[in-house]
Every structure is written in C-alpha cells, then in structure tokens.
Amino acid sequence: MGTVIQDKELHVIVVGAGLAGIAIAHGLRKHNISYQLIDRETTPRDRNWGITLSWALPLLNGLLPPDLASRLQDCQPDTSLSVASAGEQGVLIRDGLTGDTKIRVLYPDGVRRMQIQKTKRVLSQGLNIKYGKKLLDLTYDAPGQVTAHFADGTTEAGNVVVGADGGSSQVRRCLLGEKAAAQEVLPYAFMNFPFSLPADKARWLDSVMNPSVDVAPHPKSMYMGLFLLDKPDLERPETWVFYVLVTWPIACKEDEENSENRLERLRAHMDGWADPYKSVVEWLADDIAIGADQLRIWHPKEWDNREGRVTLAGDAAHSMTFHRGQGGNLAIKDADEFVKHMVDVKEGRMSLRDAMDAYDKGVVARGEEVEISRLQAAAFHDYENFDNSPVFKMGIKPAGK
Numbered sequence: 001m002g003t004v005i006q007d008k009e010l011h012v013i014v015v016g017a018g019l020a021g022i023a024i025a026h027g028l029r030k031h032n033i034s035y036q037l038i039d040r041e042t043t044p045r046d047r048n049w050g051i052t053l054s055w056a057l058p059l060l061n062g063l064l065p066p067d068l069a070s071r072l073q074d075c076q077p078d079t080s081l082s083v084a085s086a087g088e089q090g091v092l093i094r095d096g097l098t099g100d101t102k103i104r105v106l107y108p109d110g111v112r113r114m115q116i117q118k119t120k121r122v123l124s125q126g127l128n129i130k131y132g133k134k135l136l137d138l139t140y141d142a143p144g145q146v147t148a149h150f151a152d153g154t155t156e157a158g159n160v161v162v163g164a165d166g167g168s169s170q171v172r173r174c175l176l177g178e179k180a181a182a183q184e185v186l187p188y189a190f191m192n193f194p195f196s197l198p199a200d201k202a203r204w205l206d207s208v209m210n211p212s213v214d215v216a217p218h219p220k221s222m223y224m225g226l227f228l229l230d231k232p233d234l235e236r237p238e239t240w241v242f243y244v245l246v247t248w249p250i251a252c253k254e255d256e257e258n259s260e261n262r263l264e265r266l267r268a269h270m271d272g273w274a275d276p277y278k279s280v281v282e283w284l285a286d287d288i289a290i291g292a293d294q295l296r297i298w299h300p301k302e303w304d305n306r307e308g309r310v311t312l313a314g315d316a317a318h319s320m321t322f323h324r325g326q327g328g329n330l331a332i333k334d335a336d337e338f339v340k341h342m343v344d345v346k347e348g349r350m351s352l353r354d355a356m357d358a359y360d361k362g363v364v365a366r367g368e369e370v371e372i373s374r375l376q377a378a379a380f381h382d383y384e385n386f387d388n389s390p391v392f393k394m395g396i397k398p399a400g401k
C-alpha cells in the first residue's frame with residue numbers, strides 16, 4: 001500500500017478542459033471529491049468539429065448532473081436530430097467512385113453527434129474552472145503531494161494531477177520526457193475546414209448526406225467525409241455550416257510542405273469522385289480558408305506515475321486519427337474509470353497508489369485503439385482492400401470486446 005490519503009485531503013488537479021477533463025470534473029463533483037479544472041485557453045479556439053458518441057454515451061450521461069445530461073441535445077450540430085434516428089441511420093461509408101453505399105454501420109442503441117465547441121461551452125457550466133493557466137511543469141515536494149506550475153507564475157498543489165490536456169499533452173512530457181512523449185506525424189495530407197452554401201444547395205446536401213457520418217474511400221487512395229457542423233437557424237439553410245475532412249498519402253513536394261494552395265490541391269484530386277463530394281468541392285468559394293493541419297498519433301507507453309500522483313486521460317493518453325471515430329468515446333471511458341478509482345480512494349477501498357496503478361493499466365490497454373485507428377486510416381487509402389478493414393469487422397464498437 002502507498003500513501004493513504006484521508007478523504008478530506010484528496011484534491012485532484014485536472015489539466016485540460018476538453019471532453020475528458022470536463023467529464024472527469026463532473027464525475028468528481030458528483031462524488032464530492034475536491035478538484036480544480038484548469039485550461040490554458042482564455043477564449044474558445046477557432047477549431048471546431050463534430051464527434052459521434054456511441055458506446056460511451058451512457059457513461060457520459062452517468063458522469064453528468066441530470067440538468068446537464070438533459071442539455072446534451074443543445075451540444076449537437078443539428079439540435080433537431082434524435083439519438084435514436086442518428087443510431088438508425090448509423091455511419092455511412094460510400095464508394096467514393098460511385099457514391100453508392102459500401103457499408104452502413106448501424107448502432108441501434110443510438111448515437112449522439114456532438115459539436116466540440118458547443119459541448120465545451122454547455123458542459124463546462126457549474127464546474128470549478130480556471131482559464132488562462134498553461135501548465136508548464138510538475139514537482140513532487142512531499143509524499144502524496146504534487147504541484148502544478150503554470151506559465152502565469154501561479155501554482156496549484158494537490159494529491160493527483162490528471163493530464164487531460166490533449167494530443168500534444170504537456171503532462172505527458174513531464175511524465176515521459178520530450179522524446180518519448182512526442183507524437184508521430186502520419187504521412188498524409190490532411191484538410192479539415194468548414195463551409196456554407198446558398199440555401200438551395202445547402203438543403204440538397206442536407207437531404208442527401210447521412211446525418212452523423214458520411215465518408216468514402218476512393219480508388220485514388222483518398223478519404224473524404226462530409227459532416228454537419230452547425231444549424232444556427234433550422235429554417236434558414238444558408239446559415240448551416242458543414243465541414244469536409246479529407247486525407248491522402250503525401251505524394252509531392254507541395255503535400256510534403258503543406259503549401260498554402262490547399263483548395264487548388266484538393267480540386268486537383270477530385271476527378272473521378274461521385275456526389276455529394278464532387279459537387280461540394282466544386283461549389284466551395286475560391287477564397288475559402290483551409291488551415292494547415294497534420295494527422296498525429298501517440299501510442300501509449302507505460303509511465304512512472306510518481307507513486308500514484310500523475311496520470312493521463314483522453315487524447316493525452318492515446319491520440320489517434322478519427323477514421324474509426326473512437327477518440328472521444330475513449331476520452332469518456334477514461335473519465336469514467338478515473339472517477340471510479342478516485343471514489344475507491346475517497347471511500348478507503350484502495351490506496352491512491354494502487355488505484356492509480358489499476359487505472360493506468362486500463363488506460364494503456366485501451367490505447368490499442370491507436371493502432372487499430374492507424375490501420376483504419378491506412379485502409380481508407382487502400383480502396384482494393386478496404387473491405388478487410390477494422391470497421392468491417394468491429395463496426396464502431398470498442399476494441400477489446
């Protein structure tokens with residue numbers, strides 16, 4: 001047994017107020033465990049996307065207080081889409097060459113599309129959050145204690161730090177060092193950008209597109225997906241915002257350098273694509289903003305949790321590509337497991353060290369999905385062999401089941 005933390009002493013520092021950090025903070029709050037959630041952001045980032053929560057949705061519902069669980073509908077890109085209907089329509093994978101359905105992965109228990117910015121805004125309510133605090137370092141000044149140091153010169157002391165600080169986690173760097181914590185950049189060109197259309201075209205796209213996920217491999221070794229990001233006014237299609245995700249293996253110097261002419265490069269890849277992808281790319285405004293992006297992953301390696309004082313959750317613990325839609329689900333699973341282990345500590349069933357060792361074992365094991373998602377990403381660029389890929393065998397169910 002390691003240091004035994006008396007329940008009144010237990011204080012958890014949650015670094016990162018993304019999906020994982022917010023879910024952890026709600027779970028701790030529900031069990032009256034002292035916590036401080038911190039995030040480096042001062043204003044919401046301009047980056048936005050949607051995620052499909054499937055198998056982890058019941059876990060999220062369990063972590064949230066009832067008043068916020070009942071507001072999950074407000075976090076959706078389309079607030080009129082029901083969980084049951086999204087589950088019935090499932091994840092649609094088309095043949096990019098013909099537009100025909102290759103496979104429809106159904107999820108009869110229901111799926112919820114969640115827009116990441118709305119989710120952070122709605123679900124951060126009621127939490128003890130300090131913004132504008134960028135974690136720089138962790139020190140271990142006394143047994144059972146850890147201190148987080150922030151860029152603004154302030155500190156926060158507690159018994160446990162959980163790094164829920166995303167794919168390029170600083171907590172991970174503190175735990176493992178720069179080299180071991182570094183993400184791997186996958187060799188694909190990657191674009192992720194929002195767009196709107198005139199009312200008639202937006203209505204058409206909305207009517208032909210699958211409401212949660214509509215993606216396709218193409219024989220040109222290319223993946224493309226069309227998604228809804230927001231419907232600010234359900235009655236005015238010209239206000240609707242969609243987004244494109246597109247990847248292809250880096251093949252030329254311009255891809256390698258990720259040069260600015262992204263729309264031109266995308267259009268040069270579009271011959272032979274079927275609708276709806278083909279028309280959408282034709283209709284994009286010539287001056288559309290497409291930012292630089294990369295696909296990065298990190299395979300978890302065991303870390304020394306400093307006698308149970310530091311751990312990781314969500315993308316910080318296992319960052320993966322979106323090609324099987326698992327990162328957000330795993331972030332919620334980590335949150336649920338972390339909270340359960342903290343409750344065990346609070347109620348005296350486990351020492352902090354044993355609880356964290358057990359949690360770490362689970363989070364590292366769940367990281368097997370990083371490789372599965374990498375294989376799924378590769379399969380989306382291998383049209384001939386696509387039918388042998390993980391989504392055909394596992395659908396969107398979690399690995400290890």
Ligand SMILES: Cc1cc2nc3c(=O)[nH]c(=O)nc-3n(C[C@H](O)[C@H](O)[C@H](O)COP(=O)(O)OP(=O)(O)OC[C@H]3O[C@@H](n4cnc5c(N)ncnc54)[C@H](O)[C@@H]3O)c2cc1C
Pocket residue numbers: 015016017018019020021038039040041049050051052053116133134135136164165166167168169170171192245313314315316322324325326327328329330331
């Ligand atoms: C385009 C796209 C599509 C996706 N689709 C799906 C999907 O369909 N299904 C699915 O399950 N998953 C999906 N994912 C993955 C999912 O979005 C992520 O796995 C999930 O959002 C990770 O949440 P997180 O809380 O771990 O990290 P993040 O959301 O990255 O949050 C990390 C937080 O930590 C803060 N932070 C970072 N560094 C510091 C620091 N030094 N100090 C303080 N704070 C810090 C950041 O400001 C941020 O708020 C998708 C991802 C992308 C990009």
